[in-house]
Amino acid sequence: MLVVDGTVLLACVVETPFSSAAAALLEEVVGDAALLVPQAALVEALEGARRLVQLGHMAAEDMAQLPKLLMPLAEVLAADAPLLEEAAQLALMHALVIPAALALALAQRRGARLATVDARLAEVARQVLGAERVVCVKAG
Amino acid sequence: MGKYAPLTRFLRQQQPSRITLRFAELEEILGFSLPESAFKYPSWWNNSALKQSQVKGWRDAGWEVREADLRGRKVTFVRVSGEPVAAAGSGQKQPAGVAAGAGGGFASRAGAGAVRESVADRGARPAAGRLAGGRSASASGQGSALAAAVDMARLPAAVRRVLEVRAARHGRAVGEEVEALLRAVMAEERAALLTELAKVRTRTQRPGAFDMLEVLGRK
Numbered sequence: 001m002l003v004v005d006g007t008v009l010l011a012c013v014v015e016t017p018f019s020s021a022a023a024a025l026l027e028e029v030v031g032d033a034a035l036l037v038p039q040a041a042l043v044e045a046l047e048g049a050r051r052l053v054q055l056g057h058m059a060a061e062d063m064a065q066l067p068k069l070l071m072p073l074a075e076v077l078a079a080d081a082p083l084l085e086e087a088a089q090l091a092l093m094h095a096l097v098i099p100a101a102l103a104l105a106l107a108q109r110r111g112a113r114l115a116t117v118d119a120r121l122a123e124v125a126r127q128v129l130g131a132e133r134v135v136c137v138k139a140g
Numbered sequence: 141m142g143k144y145a146p147l148t149r150f151l152r153q154q155q156p157s158r159i160t161l162r163f164a165e166l167e168e169i170l171g172f173s174l175p176e177s178a179f180k181y182p183s184w185w186n187n188s189a190l191k192q193s194q195v196k197g198w199r200d201a202g203w204e205v206r207e208a209d210l211r212g213r214k215v216t217f218v219r220v221s222g223e224p225v226a227a228a229g230s231g232q233k234q235p236a237g238v239a240a241g242a243g244g245g246f247a248s249r250a251g252a253g254a255v256r257e258s259v260a261d262r263g264a265r266p267a268a269g270r271l272a273g274g275r276s277a278s279a280s281g282q283g284s285a286l287a288a289a290v291d292m293a294r295l296p297a298a299v300r301r302v303l304e305v306r307a308a309r310h311g312r313a314v315g316e317e318v319e320a321l322l323r324a325v326m327a328e329e330r331a332a333l334l335t336e337l338a339k340v341r342t343r344t345q346r347p348g349a350f351d352m353l354e355v356l357g358r359k
Contacts, residue, residue, distance in 0.1 A: 007356060012337050015347035023341075027334055048356045057350055062340045069336050072329065097357060118358050 001034040001110055003078075005103035006044030007117035008137060009037070009070055013045065013062075014052055017139035018117045025115055025137060026073065037074035038083070038106050044099040045070065078106050094124040104128060144197025145291075146170050151201035152293050157219040158206070166215065182208055185215060225293040290318050 004026070011022035029035050049066055052058040071077065080087075083105040091101035100121045107114035107129055114125050115135035122136035142148075150169045151159075167173055177184040178194075185208035189195050198205060202222030208215045292300060292314070300314075307317035353359045 007353065007358065010352055010356065012334075013340055014352065015341050015344035016352045018352070019341055023334065023338065027331075044356060048352065051355050052350065055350060055355075057345045057347070059343060059345075062343055065336075065340070069333055069340070073333055100358065118353060120358070 001036055001112035002029050002135070003036045003038070003103055003107040003110070003112045003114045004041065005038070005114070005116045005118065005121065006041040006048065006099050007121075008115050009041055009045035010048045011117050011137065013049055013066060013070075014058060016117075018137050020140040021137045022117060025135065034112075035074055036076045036078055036106060036110060036112055037070075038078050038099070038102045039080045040099040040102040042067070042070055042077070078110075083109065090124075090128070094128075096121060096124060107133065142196055142200075143172075143193050144170065147194075147197040148201045149291055149293070151198060151203045151217060151219075152222070152225045154219075155224050158216065160214055160216045163213040163215070179210060179213070182210060184208075290322075 002025075007018075008022045008025065010016075011018040012026060026035070046063075046066055049058055049063045053060050053063050080102055083102050086105040086108070087098060087101040090096060090104050091098055094101075096104065100116070100118060103114060103116065104121065104125055106112070107125070113133045113135060114121075114129060115137060116122050116125070117137045119136060122134050125134045146169050147166070161169075163174055163178070175184075184192075184194070185205045186192075186195060187199065187204045190199060198217055202219055203217045204220050206216045206218045295303075303314050303317055306321075307314045310317060310320070312320065351359065
């Protein structure tokens with residue numbers, strides 16, 4: 001099982017130095033059918049896309065179709081509410097934003113690996129989950 | 141499908157006409173904990189109140205409760221109508237340690253297995269999340285959940301035959317064939333989604349002019 005956060009999703013949606021690796025990662029887990037996505041990651045990616053629309057990097061119609069493209073990618077779309085308590089503690093303890101902490105909490109609870117573009121989250125995740133369960137998506 | 145549909149499927153697929161299940165095994169099949177009433181009131185295990193979802197669960201399968209042992213936390217079901225139906229899971233997902241009844245030995249019979257939804261994904265308590273062979277439900281992954289999603293008894297006979305022929309051709313159990321087909325469909329759909337995402341990505345304007353992590357407030 002692999003948990004991905006909003007950074008991986010957004011990197012698959014807009015061209016960034018991380019996009020090739022992020023897309024390759026999702027292609028790899030396609031056959032595995034074990035992609036876990038916290039609801040917050042979808043919200044975060046969509047909000048990121050909205051800002052990119054405002055900044056003129058993305059077309060509004062492209063952003064509008066993201067929910068129907070991103071949601072079916074997840075084998076499990078994990079509810080955030082049951083994870084909020086753990087996420088709040090992780091966020092405070094490690095100075096993470098809540099969406100990042102939710103992804104970490106989900107990976108922790110499910111015994112899953114965590115993939116992120118965010119090097120800071122990856123660093124914390126290595127401490128919490130162990131290095132073998134963390135995939136830090138690198139710039140290509 | 142009712143809440144107790146996994147039990148209906150399980151019972152339909154049993155070869156013997158009598159089976160005793162511990163409450164914990166029943167919870168494993170169902171994927172959720174039995175209500176307190178099941179532990180307190182023998183009447184919860186009745187056969188006549190068809191408006192009660194649990195009663196509908198075993199009666200729809202053509203089974204009835206013969207004896208509910210609340211103190212021993214086990215229940216004996218007997219088949220009163222119908223014939224066993226082949227399981228999509230092909231005997232792989234029997235709850236660990238299920239006790240056979242008078243018609244016993246079913247656990248070792250080919251095709252006598254139960255199929256059900258992933259216990260772990262439905263948030264059942266950990267004690268109920270074990271599958272046969274010491275394999276945890278969460279570790280069993282999507283495969284078992286896919287097979288469990290298919291109620292072979294409700295498939296048209298022609299579809300069942302096609303699945304059986306394909307399974308034989310590929311040297312698989314029917315449940316494995318169902319799983320392989322569903323996986324292929326899922327992979328195809330996801331590949332199509334990733335292709336669409338790649339198209340969106342190529343339309344990014346001035347891609348080098350923003351920092352994605354900054355946009356997300358991660359910096």
